[in-house]
Amino acid sequence: MQLFYEIFPVFLFFLAFKFYDIYVATVVGIVATLAQVLLSRFLAGKWDNKQLITLGVFVFFGGMTLYFHNPIFVKWKPTIVFWVFALVIVGYQLIARRSLMQRLMQNMLQDKGAIPIKVWKRLDFIWALFFSGLGCMNLYIAYYFSNDAWVNFKFYGVTGALFLFSIFQAFYLMRYLSDKIEH
Numbered sequence: 001m002q003l004f005y006e007i008f009p010v011f012l013f014f015l016a017f018k019f020y021d022i023y024v025a026t027v028v029g030i031v032a033t034l035a036q037v038l039l040s041r042f043l044a045g046k047w048d049n050k051q052l053i054t055l056g057v058f059v060f061f062g063g064m065t066l067y068f069h070n071p072i073f074v075k076w077k078p079t080i081v082f083w084v085f086a087l088v089i090v091g092y093q094l095i096a097r098r099s100l101m102q103r104l105m106q107n108m109l110q111d112k113g114a115i116p117i118k119v120w121k122r123l124d125f126i127w128a129l130f131f132s133g134l135g136c137m138n139l140y141i142a143y144y145f146s147n148d149a150w151v152n153f154k155f156y157g158v159t160g161a162l163f164l165f166s167i168f169q170a171f172y173l174m175r176y177l178s179d180k181i182e183h
Helices: 002-019 022-044 049-068 072-095 100-105 117-144 147-182
Strands: none
Touching (some): 022 072, 022 147, 072 100, 117 147
16 A cells, blocks of 8 residues: 555656646646645654655756756656665665664564664665666666656656565565574
C-alpha cells in the first residue's frame, strides 16, 4: 500500500499526459504532490522530508516548464530528486555513526537479526549509486527520446527499478536476519 501511495502523483502525471499533454500533466503532478505532502502531514503529524524535497523540486522545475513552455525542465525533476537522495545518503554517512538505511529500517527490523554496520554502509553506497545511475538514465531518455517514451520510462521504468531494487535489498539483508532467528 505504501508503494501505491508513493507513486500516486506519478500515476496521475502519467494519466494526465496520456489524456492531455505534458503541461497539463505538470500541473496535475504538482497539485498531486502537494496533496500528498499535506495528507502525510495531516495523517502522520509531521512533515516527510523526502516528499518536501520532491515537492520543492517539482514546483521549481515544473514552474519553469510552464513558464517557458519547455518540457525539458520537468524532465530534469526526477534526476535532481534522485541526485539529492544520493547526496543525502552519502552525506549522512559522513556525519552519523549509523547508516541511513539502518536508521530508516530500524523499526521494521527490530530484534529480527544482527546486521553488521559494514553491511548497512555498503547498502547505503549501493543505494547512492543506484539513485545516481537512475538520474543519469533519466537525463539520457529525456534528451534522446520522445516525451511519450520519457513519461513511460518515468512511470514504468523508475517504478519497476525501485521495486526490483527493494527486492534486491530484501534478499541482501535476509541472510543476516535469518541467522539470528535460527539461533
